[in-house]
Amino acid sequence: GIKMDNFEPKLAWSDLKVNADGLVPVIAQDYQTGEVLMLAYMNEEAFNTTIRIGKMTYYSRSRQELWIKGLTSGHTQYVKSLTADCDYDTILAKVSQVGGIACHTGAPSCFFNEIIKKEYTERNPLKVFESVYQVI
Amino acid sequence: GIKMDNFEPKLAWSDLKVNADGLVPVIAQDYQTGEVLMLAYMNEEAFNTTIRIGKMTYYSRSRQELWIKGLTSGHTQYVKSLTADCDYDTILAKVSQVGGIACHTGAPSCFFNEIIKKEYTERNPLKVFESVYQVI
Numbered sequence: 239g240i241k242m243d244n245f246e247p248k249l250a251w252s253d254l255k256v257n258a259d260g261l262v263p264v265i266a267q268d269y270q271t272g273e274v275l276m277l278a279y280m281n282e283e284a285f286n287t288t289i290r291i292g293k294m295t296y297y298s299r300s301r302q303e304l305w306i307k308g309l310t311s312g313h314t315q316y317v318k319s320l321t322a323d324c325d326y327d328t329i330l331a332k333v334s335q336v337g338g339i340a341c342h343t344g345a346p347s348c349f350f351n352e353i354i355k356k357e358y359t360e361r362n363p364l365k366v367f368e369s370v371y372q373v374i
Numbered sequence: 375g376i377k378m379d380n381f382e383p384k385l386a387w388s389d390l391k392v393n394a395d396g397l398v399p400v401i402a403q404d405y406q407t408g409e410v411l412m413l414a415y416m417n418e419e420a421f422n423t424t425i426r427i428g429k430m431t432y433y434s435r436s437r438q439e440l441w442i443k444g445l446t447s448g449h450t451q452y453v454k455s456l457t458a459d460c461d462y463d464t465i466l467a468k469v470s471q472v473g474g475i476a477c478h479t480g481a482p483s484c485f486f487n488e489i490i491k492k493e494y495t496e497r498n499p500l501k502v503f504e505s506v507y508q509v510i
Binding site (some may be wrong): 246247248249257258259263265267269271272274275276277283289293317318319320321322323324325326328329330341342347348349350351352353354355356358370371 | 382383384395400403405408412413425459461462464466479484485486491494
């Protein structure tokens with residue numbers, strides 16, 4: 239048979255629970271490194287557009303309009319998976335981040351303002367793996 | 375000198391922007407595997423309690439009360455770091471998840487309801503590393 243990507247979603251927008259603003263928060267995570275890139279929001283149009291075009295599409299609360307991520311910046315996020323949580327009010331999106339830059343500031347991730355940090359041994363698996371790989 | 379953990383936060387609650395409900399969404403992520411565990415919310419009391427006791431403390435929207443995660447289930451989340459995003463309206467918490475179970479359903483992560491998934495080669499770094507490590 240012909241191999242096709244199947245974009246038919248297992249859940250529809252109506253299966254999700256919206257917040258007080260009628261939106262659903264979406265966590266975007268790099269599908270390879272596991273780095274959390276940003277939190278943004280979807281309305282129904284953003285959700286359906288994301289599934290149709292395979293690129294993360296949010297609802298911009300500041301501009302109050304549909305926001306196809308990367309349309310102006312080039313920093314498109316290609317969808318690898320969308321998963322709802324146990325109570326269907328949050329989406330986790332695993333994405334391929336074009337350019338490795340998710341944040342409008344030019345940072346790889348939007349999370350860079352430290353609040354607290356306990357010291358711990360770096361065990362980021364990718365970094366450990368890369369070190370080991372070079373030895374091998 | 376005496377080595378101490380420094381829990382003095384670099385940002386205070388007043389530096390953050392709350393949503394329409396007066397809360398800030400918090401993404402909890404396993405600090406070792408990078409797995410996104412859950413999304414929950416903090417109010418000022420939850421934020422300050424988290425920093426004071428070093429255990430993730432949320433505001434339960436359903437019960438409308440402070441929720442020290444793990445207090446009844448035992449599935450405490452020890453704080454490794456808290457980081458605000460570029461516009462200070464979301465927190466990323468890296469945590470050590472006791473028992474490896476974050477979800478009230480008993481699942482490791484709350485994100486298990488598949489919406490869509492494109493096929494891609496597994497490159498979860500921890501899994502790759504563990505395979506390589508066994509060979510070494």
